[in-house]
Amino acid sequence: MGILIQQAMILSMKDGEAPYLGDIRIEGDRIAEISHHLAANPGDDIMNGKNMLAMPGLINAHQHSPMSLLRGFSDDLRLMDWLDRKMLPAEAQMTPEDIYWGAQLSMAEMIRSGTTAYADMYIHMNEIAEAVTKTGMRASLTRGMVFMEDDGGRRMQEAIDLVHRWSGKADGRITTMYGPHSPYTCPVEPLMEVIALAEKEDIPLHIHLAETKEEVAKIRERYGMTPTQYLEEAGMFENAHVLLAHGVHLNRRDIGRLKGMRGGIAHNPVSNLKLGCGIAPITDMIAQEIQVGLGTDGAGSATTVDMFEEIKAATWLQKLDYGDPTCLPARQVLQMATRGSAGLLKLQEDVGMLEAGRKADLILIDLEKPHLQPVHEVESLLAYSVNGADVDTTIVNGQVLMRGRKLLTIDEDELYREVKVRAKRIVEGI
Numbered sequence: 001m002g003i004l005i006q007q008a009m010i011l012s013m014k015d016g017e018a019p020y021l022g023d024i025r026i027e028g029d030r031i032a033e034i035s036h037h038l039a040a041n042p043g044d045d046i047m048n049g050k051n052m053l054a055m056p057g058l059i060n061a062h063q064h065s066p067m068s069l070l071r072g073f074s075d076d077l078r079l080m081d082w083l084d085r086k087m088l089p090a091e092a093q094m095t096p097e098d099i100y101w102g103a104q105l106s107m108a109e110m111i112r113s114g115t116t117a118y119a120d121m122y123i124h125m126n127e128i129a130e131a132v133t134k135t136g137m138r139a140s141l142t143r144g145m146v147f148m149e150d151d152g153g154r155r156m157q158e159a160i161d162l163v164h165r166w167s168g169k170a171d172g173r174i175t176t177m178y179g180p181h182s183p184y185t186c187p188v189e190p191l192m193e194v195i196a197l198a199e200k201e202d203i204p205l206h207i208h209l210a211e212t213k214e215e216v217a218k219i220r221e222r223y224g225m226t227p228t229q230y231l232e233e234a235g236m237f238e239n240a241h242v243l244l245a246h247g248v249h250l251n252r253r254d255i256g257r258l259k260g261m262r263g264g265i266a267h268n269p270v271s272n273l274k275l276g277c278g279i280a281p282i283t284d285m286i287a288q289e290i291q292v293g294l295g296t297d298g299a300g301s302a303t304t305v306d307m308f309e310e311i312k313a314a315t316w317l318q319k320l321d322y323g324d325p326t327c328l329p330a331r332q333v334l335q336m337a338t339r340g341s342a343g344l345l346k347l348q349e350d351v352g353m354l355e356a357g358r359k360a361d362l363i364l365i366d367l368e369k370p371h372l373q374p375v376h377e378v379e380s381l382l383a384y385s386v387n388g389a390d391v392d393t394t395i396v397n398g399q400v401l402m403r404g405r406k407l408l409t410i411d412e413d414e415l416y417r418e419v420k421v422r423a424k425r426i427v428e429g430i
């Protein structure tokens, strides 16, 4: 018994393929067939795709999921004040159970707004892995490591435990990375140790890079180089696959350093806007064939983890920054949010495109809305008009996680009860 989606407008995101009306058959965890018309098999779960658009699920390439508990709690601050004075003290109050519920809150928001896979860097990763297992999402999990206060041995051991315990778990939905937090929290010795470990175990790396001008000045003062150069000199771009979050302050030579790297940049435009960090030179990176994906960062900075907000912000900012409305056109920004992010999570063989044989990670968007009619160009509607709330159905690994906007793996009443009490206790404890 499979799932048959009938007569949806299909945007596969395959090179050169325009949207067309067709049927999609899902068997087990994979897309079995896509065609203009498919006959139903006995016992099929039939979904009416009329007036719906089917596309690959969005992939959020950089998140800190439990920070949803800190949404709206400390806005309008500079990054270092926000982090040191607000986020770190709040995180010190969080119990493993808080992390579990905060992660689920983010996952509820992501599933509701069409995200099927995401990359997470945080603490208490066992609880996040448990939440991923329960909700049905696909995730790349990283224990973030800050090495400034002590030797970081405990954090490193937790990172290793995460990788060894959870890689490939939850029916293959969980993958893992090693996560030195940033150039400014990782001295060269532990940084090189993590790189060597990642290379030895063939596990990707996930790190923040060049998010603010202050970071660039700090690394220049400490090491006499740019943050990108610092990572390059530590050997990060030699063999490892690296997911670099932000990359806002990269000069021409830094972009040259990233050319040809395995992995690429996760662009987080809403977080960068909100924290006043700047605009990442995405158009220049793409011109140098650097792989770029899209992420939200945590809800503590971005305030929402709806990828459709990021899609709009990304394209608008490039047009504004370069003074050129042809920059980052609709199709290209959608590519970033699907295939680009899939490449950063090293999932490009399995997700990011609708194609027979790939994992069944896809969404249906209800086009019968005033702001989505008429349908001239599907890609334009998706990039400039669709909101997360227009997503009707979300499917991951062949499992329906939301149908007709009802979440099927998360009890929302229980979730909001837990979140309310926990968020209050955390901020009162600071």
Ligand SMILES: CSC[C@H]1O[C@@H](n2cnc3c(O)ncnc32)[C@H](O)[C@@H]1O
Pocket: 064, 083, 087, 088, 091, 121, 122, 123, 143, 144, 145, 146, 181, 208, 211, 271, 297, 298, 301
């Ligand atoms: C040690 S786990 C990850 C760590 O990162 C912090 N964080 C969240 N958002 C950002 C950001 O935009 N830049 C740098 N660090 C960030 C989060 O609070 C966790 O402590």
Ligand SMILES: [Zn+2]
Pocket: 062, 063, 064, 208, 245, 297, 298
């Ligand atoms: Zn981040």
